[in-house]
Amino acid sequence: GESVGLHLPTLSVQEGDNSIINCAYSNSASDYFIWYKQESGKGPQFIIDIRSNMDKRQGQRVTVLLNKTVKHLSLQIAATQPGDSAVYFCAENIGLSNNNDMRFGAGTRLTVKP
Amino acid sequence: DAGVTQSPTHLIKTRGQQVTLRCSPISGHKSVSWYQQVLGQGPQFIFQYYEKEERGRGNFPDRFSARQFPNYSSELNVNALLLGDSALYLCASRWDRFSSYEQYFGPGTRLTVT
Numbered sequence: 001g002e003s004v005g006l007h008l009p010t011l012s013v014q015e016g017d018n019s020i021i022n023c024a025y026s027n028s029a030s031d032y033f034i035w036y037k038q039e040s041g042k043g044p045q046f047i048i049d050i051r052s053n054m055d056k057r058q059g060q061r062v063t064v065l066l067n068k069t070v071k072h073l074s075l076q077i078a079a080t081q082p083g084d085s086a087v088y089f090c091a092e093n094i095g096l097s098n099n100n101d102m103r104f105g106a107g108t109r110l111t112v113k114p
Numbered sequence: 115d116a117g118v119t120q121s122p123t124h125l126i127k128t129r130g131q132q133v134t135l136r137c138s139p140i141s142g143h144k145s146v147s148w149y150q151q152v153l154g155q156g157p158q159f160i161f162q163y164y165e166k167e168e169r170g171r172g173n174f175p176d177r178f179s180a181r182q183f184p185n186y187s188s189e190l191n192v193n194a195l196l197l198g199d200s201a202l203y204l205c206a207s208r209w210d211r212f213s214s215y216e217q218y219f220g221p222g223t224r225l226t227v228t
Contacts, residue, residue: 034216043118043204043219044157089156101170102147102206102217104156 012111019077021108023090026071030092034102035064035075039086047075047088077110085112116141118207118220126226127195135190135223139207145169146188147217148180149204157204163188164210192225200227 013019025033031052036044048059050066050073057064063076073090087107119138127133139146145164149157162170163182182188186207192199202222 036219041221043202043206043221046216046218049216091156101159101162101172102149102157103159106154106156 009106010109010111012113013080015080015082015112015114017080019075019080019084019110019112021075021077021088021090021110023073023075023105024071025073025090025092027092027103028068028071032093033064033066033073034091034093035062035073036089036091036104037084037086038089038107044089080110080112082112082114085110118205118218120203120205120220120223122223123221124224124226126228128228129195129197131195131227132191132193133195133225135192135203135205135225136187137190137205137207137220138187139205140218143207143209143218144186145208145210146182146186147206147208148188148190149206149219150174151202151204151222153201160190195227197227200225 034049035047037047038044048062048064050057050064055066061078065074077084087109089104089107091102091104093102118140121136137146147162148160150160151157159172160174160178161180166182177193180188180190202224204219204222206217206219208217
Protein backbone atom coordinates (compact mmCIF):
# COMPACT_ATOMS: atom_id res chain seq x y z
CA GLY A 1 0.00 0.00 0.00
CA GLU A 2 1.02 3.63 -0.28
CA SER A 3 3.03 4.90 2.64
CA VAL A 4 5.43 7.51 3.86
CA GLY A 5 9.00 6.37 4.11
CA LEU A 6 12.48 7.64 4.73
CA HIS A 7 15.71 7.13 2.79
CA LEU A 8 17.98 6.71 5.82
CA PRO A 9 17.21 5.46 9.30
CA THR A 10 20.18 7.23 10.95
CA LEU A 11 22.18 10.37 10.33
CA SER A 12 25.27 11.54 12.19
CA VAL A 13 26.61 15.07 11.72
CA GLN A 14 29.22 17.31 13.29
CA GLU A 15 28.04 20.20 15.41
CA GLY A 16 27.77 23.30 13.27
CA ASP A 17 27.25 21.42 10.03
CA ASN A 18 24.01 21.50 8.10
CA SER A 19 21.75 18.43 8.25
CA ILE A 20 19.45 17.13 5.55
CA ILE A 21 16.80 14.56 6.39
CA ASN A 22 14.88 13.02 3.51
CA CYS A 23 11.46 11.53 3.15
CA ALA A 24 9.79 9.80 0.20
CA TYR A 25 6.06 9.57 -0.15
CA SER A 26 4.06 7.66 -2.69
CA ASN A 27 0.56 9.07 -2.34
CA SER A 28 0.03 11.70 -5.01
CA ALA A 29 -3.15 12.83 -3.22
CA SER A 30 -1.17 14.06 -0.21
CA ASP A 31 -1.83 17.76 0.25
CA TYR A 32 -0.15 18.65 3.51
CA PHE A 33 3.09 17.60 5.16
CA ILE A 34 4.57 18.10 8.61
CA TRP A 35 8.01 17.48 10.05
CA TYR A 36 8.17 16.46 13.69
CA LYS A 37 11.04 16.11 16.14
CA GLN A 38 10.74 13.52 18.88
CA GLU A 39 13.13 13.44 21.80
CA SER A 40 13.42 10.41 24.03
CA GLY A 41 10.44 10.06 26.35
CA LYS A 42 8.48 12.86 24.72
CA GLY A 43 5.73 13.24 22.17
CA PRO A 44 6.49 14.49 18.65
CA GLN A 45 7.11 18.22 18.48
CA PHE A 46 5.91 20.21 15.48
CA ILE A 47 8.81 21.74 13.53
CA ILE A 48 7.46 23.00 10.25
CA ASP A 49 4.73 22.25 7.74
CA ILE A 50 4.18 22.74 4.04
CA ARG A 51 1.19 22.53 1.78
CA SER A 52 1.26 20.84 -1.59
CA ASN A 53 0.88 24.15 -3.43
CA MET A 54 4.30 25.23 -2.14
CA ASP A 55 7.77 23.88 -2.86
CA LYS A 56 9.72 25.55 -0.09
CA ARG A 57 9.09 26.95 3.34
CA GLN A 58 11.55 28.37 5.83
CA GLY A 59 11.48 28.57 9.58
CA GLN A 60 14.04 29.36 12.21
CA ARG A 61 17.14 27.36 11.16
CA VAL A 62 14.94 24.90 9.29
CA THR A 63 13.79 24.68 5.70
CA VAL A 64 11.39 22.18 4.19
CA LEU A 65 11.54 21.41 0.49
CA LEU A 66 8.80 19.61 -1.39
CA ASN A 67 9.37 18.07 -4.80
CA LYS A 68 6.04 16.79 -6.02
CA THR A 69 7.48 15.52 -9.28
CA VAL A 70 9.47 12.83 -7.50
CA LYS A 71 7.32 12.78 -4.35
CA HIS A 72 10.17 13.79 -2.10
CA LEU A 73 10.28 15.89 1.04
CA SER A 74 13.35 17.08 2.88
CA LEU A 75 14.13 18.89 6.11
CA GLN A 76 17.25 21.02 6.22
CA ILE A 77 18.63 22.09 9.59
CA ALA A 78 21.23 24.84 9.50
CA ALA A 79 24.15 24.94 11.96
CA THR A 80 23.09 21.73 13.68
CA GLN A 81 23.36 21.82 17.47
CA PRO A 82 23.56 19.03 20.05
CA GLY A 83 20.00 19.87 21.07
CA ASP A 84 18.87 18.87 17.58
CA SER A 85 19.69 15.23 18.34
CA ALA A 86 16.38 13.38 18.13
CA VAL A 87 14.25 11.21 15.84
CA TYR A 88 12.69 13.17 13.00
CA PHE A 89 9.45 12.10 11.37
CA CYS A 90 7.75 13.31 8.27
CA ALA A 91 4.00 12.93 8.16
CA GLU A 92 1.49 13.41 5.37
CA ASN A 93 -2.17 14.19 5.33
CA ILE A 94 -3.94 12.80 2.34
CA GLY A 95 -6.95 15.00 2.76
CA LEU A 96 -10.49 14.95 3.98
CA SER A 97 -11.47 12.04 1.76
CA ASN A 98 -9.27 9.80 3.89
CA ASN A 99 -10.48 10.64 7.40
CA ASN A 100 -7.73 13.18 8.09
CA ASP A 101 -5.26 10.42 8.76
CA MET A 102 -1.77 11.79 9.39
CA ARG A 103 0.54 9.04 8.19
CA PHE A 104 4.02 8.93 9.62
CA GLY A 105 7.22 7.50 8.30
CA ALA A 106 9.43 5.28 10.44
CA GLY A 107 11.71 8.19 11.40
CA THR A 108 15.37 9.18 11.07
CA ARG A 109 17.58 9.35 14.13
CA LEU A 110 19.82 12.40 13.99
CA THR A 111 22.93 12.34 16.17
CA VAL A 112 24.99 15.52 16.51
CA LYS A 113 28.63 15.00 17.44
CA PRO A 114 30.32 17.77 19.44
CA ASP B 115 0.07 28.44 27.69
CA ALA B 116 -0.42 24.80 28.64
CA GLY B 117 0.15 22.28 25.90
CA VAL B 118 -1.65 19.02 25.35
CA THR B 119 -1.77 17.06 28.59
CA GLN B 120 -2.24 13.33 29.00
CA SER B 121 -2.80 11.05 31.97
CA PRO B 122 -1.56 8.81 33.33
CA THR B 123 2.10 9.04 32.32
CA HIS B 124 2.73 5.35 32.69
CA LEU B 125 0.45 2.38 33.10
CA ILE B 126 0.97 -1.35 33.56
CA LYS B 127 -1.90 -3.71 32.82
CA THR B 128 -2.41 -7.44 32.46
CA ARG B 129 -3.65 -9.20 29.35
CA GLY B 130 -7.42 -9.17 29.13
CA GLN B 131 -7.84 -6.05 31.22
CA GLN B 132 -9.32 -2.76 30.08
CA VAL B 133 -7.64 0.65 30.13
CA THR B 134 -8.77 4.27 29.81
CA LEU B 135 -6.37 7.01 28.77
CA ARG B 136 -7.15 10.71 29.04
CA CYS B 137 -6.24 13.77 27.03
CA SER B 138 -6.83 17.50 27.42
CA PRO B 139 -6.24 19.56 24.26
CA ILE B 140 -4.68 22.97 24.01
CA SER B 141 -7.16 25.65 24.99
CA GLY B 142 -9.23 26.62 21.96
CA HIS B 143 -8.47 23.44 20.04
CA LYS B 144 -11.58 21.49 19.11
CA SER B 145 -10.05 18.47 17.41
CA VAL B 146 -8.33 15.61 19.18
CA SER B 147 -6.58 12.69 17.52
CA TRP B 148 -5.16 9.54 19.06
CA TYR B 149 -2.08 7.69 17.87
CA GLN B 150 -0.31 4.49 18.86
CA GLN B 151 3.48 4.47 18.70
CA VAL B 152 5.16 1.12 19.03
CA LEU B 153 8.82 1.30 20.05
CA GLY B 154 11.05 2.10 17.10
CA GLN B 155 8.20 3.08 14.77
CA GLY B 156 6.32 6.17 13.78
CA PRO B 157 2.93 6.97 15.31
CA GLN B 158 -0.10 5.25 13.78
CA PHE B 159 -3.42 7.02 13.55
CA ILE B 160 -6.24 5.53 15.66
CA PHE B 161 -9.02 8.14 15.83
CA GLN B 162 -9.87 11.75 15.23
CA TYR B 163 -12.67 13.49 17.14
CA TYR B 164 -14.11 16.88 16.45
CA GLU B 165 -17.09 18.48 18.16
CA LYS B 166 -17.67 15.25 20.09
CA GLU B 167 -18.06 13.15 16.97
CA GLU B 168 -15.72 10.62 15.43
CA ARG B 169 -14.39 12.11 12.20
CA GLY B 170 -11.80 9.55 11.31
CA ARG B 171 -10.67 6.08 12.23
CA GLY B 172 -7.52 4.17 11.46
CA ASN B 173 -7.04 0.46 10.98
CA PHE B 174 -7.55 -0.65 14.57
CA PRO B 175 -9.89 -3.33 15.96
CA ASP B 176 -13.16 -2.59 17.70
CA ARG B 177 -11.43 -3.14 21.06
CA PHE B 178 -10.30 0.46 20.64
CA SER B 179 -12.88 3.15 21.26
CA ALA B 180 -12.84 6.81 22.17
CA ARG B 181 -15.04 9.74 22.98
CA GLN B 182 -14.81 13.49 23.24
CA PHE B 183 -16.47 15.58 25.90
CA PRO B 184 -18.13 19.03 25.67
CA ASN B 185 -14.92 20.64 26.97
CA TYR B 186 -13.09 18.92 24.05
CA SER B 187 -11.11 16.60 26.31
CA SER B 188 -11.02 12.99 25.20
CA GLU B 189 -10.68 9.44 26.45
CA LEU B 190 -9.28 6.42 24.66
CA ASN B 191 -10.49 3.02 25.82
CA VAL B 192 -8.90 -0.29 24.99
CA ASN B 193 -10.65 -3.52 25.98
CA ALA B 194 -9.31 -7.06 26.24
CA LEU B 195 -5.71 -5.91 26.23
CA LEU B 196 -3.14 -7.89 24.28
CA LEU B 197 0.61 -7.91 24.69
CA GLY B 198 0.84 -6.15 21.33
CA ASP B 199 -1.06 -3.17 22.70
CA SER B 200 2.04 -2.19 24.63
CA ALA B 201 3.01 1.17 23.18
CA LEU B 202 3.17 4.91 23.69
CA TYR B 203 -0.31 6.36 23.17
CA LEU B 204 -0.21 9.90 21.91
CA CYS B 205 -2.92 12.49 21.83
CA ALA B 206 -2.73 15.44 19.45
CA SER B 207 -4.90 18.52 19.19
CA ARG B 208 -5.53 21.13 16.56
CA TRP B 209 -7.91 24.00 16.11
CA ASP B 210 -10.24 22.33 13.65
CA ARG B 211 -10.72 19.01 11.93
CA PHE B 212 -8.95 19.99 8.76
CA SER B 213 -5.29 20.00 7.87
CA SER B 214 -5.17 23.77 7.78
CA TYR B 215 -3.48 24.07 11.12
CA GLU B 216 -0.57 22.28 12.66
CA GLN B 217 -1.21 19.47 15.08
CA TYR B 218 0.38 19.45 18.53
CA PHE B 219 1.15 16.30 20.49
CA GLY B 220 1.06 15.56 24.17
CA PRO B 221 3.84 13.67 25.96
CA GLY B 222 1.98 10.38 25.68
CA THR B 223 0.95 7.58 28.00
CA ARG B 224 3.30 4.62 28.12
CA LEU B 225 1.16 1.45 28.36
CA THR B 226 2.81 -1.84 29.21
CA VAL B 227 0.74 -5.01 28.96
CA THR B 228 2.13 -8.05 30.77
